[in-house]
Amino acid sequence: MLVQNATQIMTLDEFTVHQLRLFPHATGELSHLLRDIGLAAKRISADAIKAGLVGVLGEAGLRNVQGEDVKKLDVLANEQLIAALRKGVSCAGVGSEESDQVLIFDDHKSNQSKYVVLFDPLDGSSNIDNNISVGTIFGVYRRTTAPGSPATDADFLQPGTRQVAAGYVLYGTSTMLVYGTRRGVNGFTLDPAIGEFCLSHPDITCPSNGNTYSINHGNFFQYPAGVRHYITDIQRWNEFNPDSYTERYVGSMVADLHRTLLKGGLFLYPGTKERPEGKLRLLYECNPFAFLFEVAGGLATSGPSRILDIIPTKLHQRTPLFIGSKEMVTEVSSYL
Numbered sequence: 001m002l003v004q005n006a007t008q009i010m011t012l013d014e015f016t017v018h019q020l021r022l023f024p025h026a027t028g029e030l031s032h033l034l035r036d037i038g039l040a041a042k043r044i045s046a047d048a049i050k051a052g053l054v055g056v057l058g059e060a061g062l063r064n065v066q067g068e069d070v071k072k073l074d075v076l077a078n079e080q081l082i083a084a085l086r087k088g089v090s091c092a093g094v095g096s097e098e099s100d101q102v103l104i105f106d107d108h109k110s111n112q113s114k115y116v117v118l119f120d121p122l123d124g125s126s127n128i129d130n131n132i133s134v135g136t137i138f139g140v141y142r143r144t145t146a147p148g149s150p151a152t153d154a155d156f157l158q159p160g161t162r163q164v165a166a167g168y169v170l171y172g173t174s175t176m177l178v179y180g181t182r183r184g185v186n187g188f189t190l191d192p193a194i195g196e197f198c199l200s201h202p203d204i205t206c207p208s209n210g211n212t213y214s215i216n217h218g219n220f221f222q223y224p225a226g227v228r229h230y231i232t233d234i235q236r237w238n239e240f241n242p243d244s245y246t247e248r249y250v251g252s253m254v255a256d257l258h259r260t261l262l263k264g265g266l267f268l269y270p271g272t273k274e275r276p277e278g279k280l281r282l283l284y285e286c287n288p289f290a291f292l293f294e295v296a297g298g299l300a301t302s303g304p305s306r307i308l309d310i311i312p313t314k315l316h317q318r319t320p321l322f323i324g325s326k327e328m329v330t331e332v333s334s335y336l
């Protein structure tokens, strides 16, 4: 049967409720939190798909704590996520790429929550105005402080191994929400006709090997020698074994990693001479993807460390990132 009967396709809400039944003691808080993120994603998607018509292209005239010019869609996405998570009853606070400090919700209901969320509200900002795929990235952590009191900074500065769930939204040809718990990674496609995320990619696993590598070649001579040698070796291999490898780079981490998760391959964002710590942020870009890839059978390293083992000290700290198919990450690690 080519096309599954629409009534048989599970929505995100149905899926999370179904998962809930597998945990008799679960409170449903995580399901509510995922539903709230889904709601914010629908609202962001509704504006992103008609961005040029609703005045959300271009700069917002602000600079964020990273020193980057903030886009209007960065601001909109940030506000939508904060509003949806604050209004829900399942989140005690958030940390965002676009906010200097963590935001503790500190009201009676939110203080009861056992989770905090870190997110990159709009990923791939440099591509927004050119109508190239962008995304949202999120990681959900169980608090270290006891529910009942306001969350604290300590709840946000936890290693990635402490995530209970992580995911991303891709605003591309279709809008997809992909999330994972330790039980697995599943992908949902937004059906605009019914306004629901529907299960389209169940039990995603990352192929153990691939032939696609993804890196900003423009910085080639800025990368460490090991990275340059790795890239040169696979290009040499291609010279004698044509089409063994190919290169793809969208410049939106969510889009590049969505492809790598589904099809296999390797994404590299190394440190550079100018920025040895790399560009990508540990807490709300690298940790969520490292969690998803590991659950799906892939790997993620900074070179010296497994990404998920890095103990964070600052909300916006950066790390080099090598992530993807197990065999390709293992291979590039031998060069680093």
Ligand SMILES: O=P(O)(O)OC[C@H]1O[C@](O)(COP(=O)(O)O)[C@@H](O)[C@@H]1O
Binding pocket: 097, 120, 122, 123, 124, 125, 126, 216, 251, 252, 253, 254, 279
């Ligand atoms: O332009 P560069 O240096 O290759 O960097 C591209 C990377 O920067 C990012 O755009 C950074 O994320 P933001 O857009 O959320 O700041 C990633 O999505 C992408 O992988």
Ligand SMILES: [Mg+2]
Binding pocket: 120, 122, 123, 124, 253, 285
């Ligand atoms: Mg980003």
Ligand SMILES: [Mg+2]
Binding pocket: 074, 097, 120, 121, 122, 123, 124, 125
């Ligand atoms: Mg961003």
